[in-house]
Amino acid sequence: MRFYEYEAKELFKRHGMPLGKGTVIAKTNAAADARAAFAKLGGIPVVLKSQVLSGGRMKAGAVKFADTADEAADAAEAIVPVEVNGQICKSILVEEKSPIAQEYFVAITWDGRAKRPVCVFSDMGGIDIEEVAETHPEHVSKTHFSSILPLTPRIAKEAVGATGVTGSDLNKLAPIVFNLMKIFLKYDLTLAEINPLAKLEDGRFIVLDGHIDMEAEARGEHKAFLDELGIDDDETRLARPPTPFELAGAKVNAADHRGVAGNVVEFDGNLGLVIGAGGGSLTLFDAVRNHGGKPANYCEIGGNPSMSKTKELTKLILSKPGVEKIAVMMNVVSNTRVDIVARGVIKGCLEAGKDPAETIAIFRIPGAWEEEGFKILEKYGVDYCDRSVSMYDAAGRAVAKLKG
Amino acid sequence: MPGEFIDVIVDADIAKDAELAKKLEEICPVSIFAASADGVSIDESNLDECVLCDLCLQAAPKGKIQIVKLYDQ
Numbered sequence: 001m002r003f004y005e006y007e008a009k010e011l012f013k014r015h016g017m018p019l020g021k022g023t024v025i026a027k028t029n030a031a032a033d034a035r036a037a038f039a040k041l042g043g044i045p046v047v048l049k050s051q052v053l054s055g056g057r058m059k060a061g062a063v064k065f066a067d068t069a070d071e072a073a074d075a076a077e078a079i080v081p082v083e084v085n086g087q088i089c090k091s092i093l094v095e096e097k098s099p100i101a102q103e104y105f106v107a108i109t110w111d112g113r114a115k116r117p118v119c120v121f122s123d124m125g126g127i128d129i130e131e132v133a134e135t136h137p138e139h140v141s142k143t144h145f146s147s148i149l150p151l152t153p154r155i156a157k158e159a160v161g162a163t164g165v166t167g168s169d170l171n172k173l174a175p176i177v178f179n180l181m182k183i184f185l186k187y188d189l190t191l192a193e194i195n196p197l198a199k200l201e202d203g204r205f206i207v208l209d210g211h212i213d214m215e216a217e218a219r220g221e222h223k224a225f226l227d228e229l230g231i232d233d234d235e236t237r238l239a240r241p242p243t244p245f246e247l248a249g250a251k252v253n254a255a256d257h258r259g260v261a262g263n264v265v266e267f268d269g270n271l272g273l274v275i276g277a278g279g280g281s282l283t284l285f286d287a288v289r290n291h292g293g294k295p296a297n298y299c300e301i302g303g304n305p306s307m308s309k310t311k312e313l314t315k316l317i318l319s320k321p322g323v324e325k326i327a328v329m330m331n332v333v334s335n336t337r338v339d340i341v342a343r344g345v346i347k348g349c350l351e352a353g354k355d356p357a358e359t360i361a362i363f364r365i366p367g368a369w370e371e372e373g374f375k376i377l378e379k380y381g382v383d384y385c386d387r388s389v390s391m392y393d394a395a396g397r398a399v400a401k402l403k404g
Numbered sequence: 405m406p407g408e409f410i411d412v413i414v415d416a417d418i419a420k421d422a423e424l425a426k427k428l429e430e431i432c433p434v435s436i437f438a439a440s441a442d443g444v445s446i447d448e449s450n451l452d453e454c455v456l457c458d459l460c461l462q463a464a465p466k467g468k469i470q471i472v473k474l475y476d477q
Contacts (some may be wrong), residue, residue, distance in 0.1 A: 031418065306434075307452050343452055344408050372456075376409065379475040 001214045001237040004051045006093045007229050008210035012194075016181055017176065018206045022095035025082045030092060034076035036076045037094040038069045045097040048075045052087035053239055055211075063097035065097060084103075084255055087239050098206060103196035104157075105129050106177050108184040111144060119143045119159045119181060124169040126196040139163050147185055153178045172205050183308070187225070188218030206284070212349065245320060249299065252312045259305030261313040269294025271361070271402050272317035272326035274310070274345055276301035280331035280391065287392045288327070293399035306334045310344025311351065318352040318359070325361040327398035337372030338365045346380050357381035367373040407451030411472040412436055412460070418468045419443045428469075431459045 003011070006024045013019055021041055025033035038046055050062035057063045062082045064075035069325025072094070080089050105125035111118040122140045124132045133140045141162030145155045156178035160170055176197065184192040191213035198208045219226060219233070236242050245266045252274045260276070271293050275284040288295050290357070297317055301310065317326055328345050330336065342363065349356040363377055366387035377384040383401075385394055410474055425444035428437035434453035437460065438445045460469050 337455070340455065347408055347452060375473075376475045 001216050001219060002053045002231075002239060003198055003212040003214070003231075003237070004053065004090060004092070005049065005210060007231070008212040009207065010229060011183065011212060012210055015179055017203065020096045020206050020208070022353070025076065025092050025094060027089050027091055030076035030080050031073035033170060034066075034072040034092070034094060035069045038066065038072040041094065042094055044093050046072055047097050047168055048072060048079055049093045049209075050079045050082060050084065050089040050094070051091045051093055052084045052089060053111075054085040054087045057084050062089065077130075086310075087178060089322070094119055094126040098198060098208065099201040099222070100196075100198040100208075101201045103205075103208075104199070104205075105132070105193075105195045106174065106197055107191065107193035107195070108181055108189070109191045109193075111142075114144050117147055117181070117184060119145065119156070119177060121159045121177060123163045123165055125198075129195070132190065142350070145165075145181065151178070151181055153391040156181060160229060168203070168320060169199065172203075175206075176181055176205060179306065184240045186328045187212075187222055188215045188217050189213060200258075204272050209404045233337060245297070245316070248316050249313065252309065252316060255312070256306055256309040258309060259301070259303040259356070261299070261301045261309045263298075263300040264313075264316070265298040266320075267295050267297055268322075269296045270322050270324050271398060272299060272323040273299060274314060274317065274326055274328040274341075275299060277331035277333050277365075278302075278331070283331070284327075284329045284395055287395035288399060290392075290394045293402065296320050301341070302333070302336055304340065305344070307340050307344045307347065310341050311348040313343045314348025315352050318348065318354060324396070325359055325402050327361045327395065328363045328365065329391060329394050329398070330365040331367060331391065333367035335368070337368055338370040339376060340369075340374040341365055342373040346376065346382065358381075361398040362394050364389060364391065405448050406472070406474060407448065407454075407475065409475055410451045410454040410472055412446055412451060412454065413470040413472065414444055414446065415468040419462055420423055422431075424464060427463050428460055433457060433459070436460075 003149035009019055023037045023040055025037050045067045048064050050057055060082055062079050062084050064079060066075045076092055079092055102107035103126035105122040107120045120142055122132050124136060124139045124275055141159050157174040159177055160173045180192050193211040194207050195288045196208045199205050241268045246264050249262050249264025273295050275281045285295055285298050351360045357380060360382045363382050363384040374384060418477055420443035422441060422443055425439035429439040434450050435448055436450045438447055
């Protein structure tokens with residue numbers, strides 16, 4: 001769940017991060033509000049930034065500078081209609097323009113392979129960090145830390161110092177990085193990024209731009225804070241607006257509390273996926289692609305979804321134009337009933353007017369109640385396999401069947 | 405009408421037992437049974453939700469309720 005920049009900065013402000021002066025204006029009366037904001041900030045040069053849940057604002061023309069009230073009004077009017085990667089402007093953040101001496105980059109995120117948070121720091125901020133890592137690897141440090149053991153400022157100092165930053169700059173930067181680490185852990189974030197983190201000409205450091213992604217499952221835990229920011233429960237806050245297909249998937253999941261059959265992400269392939277279980281979704285999605293298949297969707301099922309929930313998800317996936325077959329695959333399941341999922345996908349096919357034997361390319365869900373499930377699949381002539389067939393091979397069988 | 409996978413047959417002897425009907429409604433985790441003053445009725449739309457827990461079989465006199473797995477036939 002992504003935050004707008006002004007929300008990220010509100011979070012930073014609450015934790016004592018150094019920020020420039022700024023104010024948010026609505027897009028409905030942008031020109032007049034921009035003039036007022038310009039005056040409120042003291043009539044100094046300002047930067048106006050469209051509030052969208054996407055990067056690439058500068059390139060798209062959604063960030064503009066203004067030295068006068070007239071320029072601020074013009075800039076605000078110009079920014080409002082600009083679409084950035086499919087995202088429309090929610091509001092405009094007007095901030096004082098800061099005289100920058102140097103830009104830094106710092107981000108805290110999860111390293112899935114190390115299974116720990118990692119701090120990525122660079123003394124070459126303001127530009128694409130991947131590019132810096134490729135062209136100037138010595139200017140990028142990656143420092144892992146524990147999410148369980150107590151966090152100490154030393155780890156932040158190491159992260160900054162590893163890029164060659166020393167002296168006063170090191171002493172000023174380390175507390176900011178340390179603070180960001182604490183924010184990352186406290187709010188169950190998946191990304192806490194400051195880019196650029198600017199050193200001003202007078203030697204101060206301030207946060208110029210911030211990106212915050214919160215783990216969607218943690219929304220309940222931080223509801224009070226999200227309410228204070230005005231973030232509604234039904235705001236998905238994805239990097240792009242959800243498609244009607246994805247919204248329909250969320251509706252299927254929300255309609256029945258039993259288990260999970262949702263988190264649908266739309267792709268443009270022809271193989272529908274009903275997948276899940278303990279990381280199985282990602283593994284299976286990748287396996288399908290590795291075999292040359294084109295997934296029509298990503299999804300997650302698990303936690304023993306009811307027959308009707310699985311059925312509705314199946315029908316939704318089959319309703320997607322271009323979907324010829326579905327592959328029903330999971331890791332070995334202990335808390336999901338194989339027979340209930342089998343019933344759901346078969347009934348989904350039948351209600352969609354399709355022959356389950358023709359439509360289900362493969363059913364590979366080993367685990368609880370599998371004997372009962374396999375009986376059902378046999379009755380309807382569905383091709384299935386047990387745990388002796390790996391997830392990777394099952395995905396291969398599905399792709400091969402689709403290719404004919 | 406049976407479900408696609410499951411049918412539940414309640415013997416006529418117990419179908420009008422209002423007390424048993426209440427009990428069946430209470431214990432079924434997927435709301436297959438509905439109780440009324442006239443006894444028990446089956447919500448056909450929920451038949452395929454049956455999780456084969458057998459709680460209804462235990463609540464009713466032996467042999468008076470049958471869970472039929474239609475895919476076994």
